[in-house]
Amino acid sequence: MTRQEVLEKTKKVIHDCFPDMDVEALREESVINTETAIDSMGFVLVICKLEALFDVRIPERQWSKLSTLGDVVDALYKRVEKR
């Protein structure tokens, strides 16, 4: 799977969780907590769905370091690549 595919699937999950959000407007550098409608509980929801989708696990201690959409994609892609 390419990084671009991880990005697209991540956006799709965000859209599924937050149907009202304009996901196409999201950029990789978009800060999730402040530039989107995703609050901290919403972030947990998205991460859990992404972990299940990609069958990977991002340690909870690292969640707070995932600031932008690009950070999330990087964390997922790194683990998908290693599989």
Place this chain on the structure above:
Amino acid sequence: MRFDSFRQMLSYWARQRPDAPALRFGRETRSFSGLWEDVSRRARELKASGRTCVGILSDGSLACVTEIFAANLAGLQIVMLDAMAPEGLLKTLIRYTDVDLLWGDGELCEELSISLMGGVKDGAGKLLFFTSGTTERAKAVVLTDHSLCQSAYNGSEKLPLAPEDTLLCLLPLGHVFGFVCGLLWGLSCGACVALGRGARHYGDDCDFYRPTAVSVVPMLLGFLLRQGCVNPELGLVLVGAGDCPPRLLQAAAARGIRVSFGYGLTETSSGVAISVEGDPYAMEVCPDDTITLAEDGEILIEAPTCMMQGYYKLPDATRAVLKDGVLRTGDLGRFDEEGKLHITGRKKDVLVLPDGTKIFLPEYEARLMSALGHTELAVTLKNDRPLLVFVGQAEEAALREKLKDVMRELPRGQQLGGILISGEPLPRTATGKIKRWELQQKVG
């Protein structure tokens, strides 16, 4: 039931309900007798180790709970640490509290072991919890298993659980509200406590454990209701550690769930007032506690059985809030005609301007939020003027235009002196409160 210690509570239920489930964690279950055996065995090991102060990097697991009770039985001082906190902060807290043993994730313990200290001489019975740090630096509050048991008793007198109940513990045990209302409340009633499996399972723990009661913070309640994650057996939700908007109450009521609010502080070993019936915002004072109001409305608490011993190694800070057994809370309240307590705000959320004008921040910020249609903002002080910290993308001129009418209604001294548009989230505690002190440091 009122218990004097963890030892008394655990041994009592081990005798009374030996085979009944005390704790569940995932597919593991410990009966009261099994828990008592595990705790006693581990306590002997800890006593033999010669260690005197354990730092618990809590993961909320069955092993974690066993370790906490065992360390208490073995006479160790227990320091409840937040395993999600940055390593630098954890190292500082470990040094500050004289920890000589760590329990938790192996890799993290190894990383932090460089900060271990020499232990303590008089730690028996003590449990240290850190204040939220909402308005100033986090301090370690010295509580005891006795004070925590009394707090659990006070809560269960107002909201009793039956032995057949299952209490879901979703909150971190490192927070006193989670420890007392998520764990001790259930165990002291002889009920089963289902230990939450971490943030990943917020959405399915209710379905997995089928609890009848749960303690949550407002944000978590909102999540559970929004995602439809509550099970039909859930009949009681205890909400604490923050303001809960009425829409959440309505959503819970629509599902037949009774919501109670608890008010308390780390310094009082958790709750001192709880709403029982009728208006959920109107709280009855717990049996052992006395609440009065200062002239300015500040809530003053006398809680002889539940009060902290003090802030760890900070006698001046202790004296500043606790005098003759009365705690100045920094919270504002009022009593209604039935003598029930209502929380109206937080005194520490007040900005004092150089001319003596005071700004009550929650109210002030609510006006700005309403005018801007945006909730991620806070007001702090810069150059002796109120500064709006707006989180997100915006043009300053556009914000000023939207705030024009609000500003006109305010005295000149209270009008905003500046706007800071920030890409960084506001510093918040685990329960969602803005860390005012940290915000002030950032912009100051």
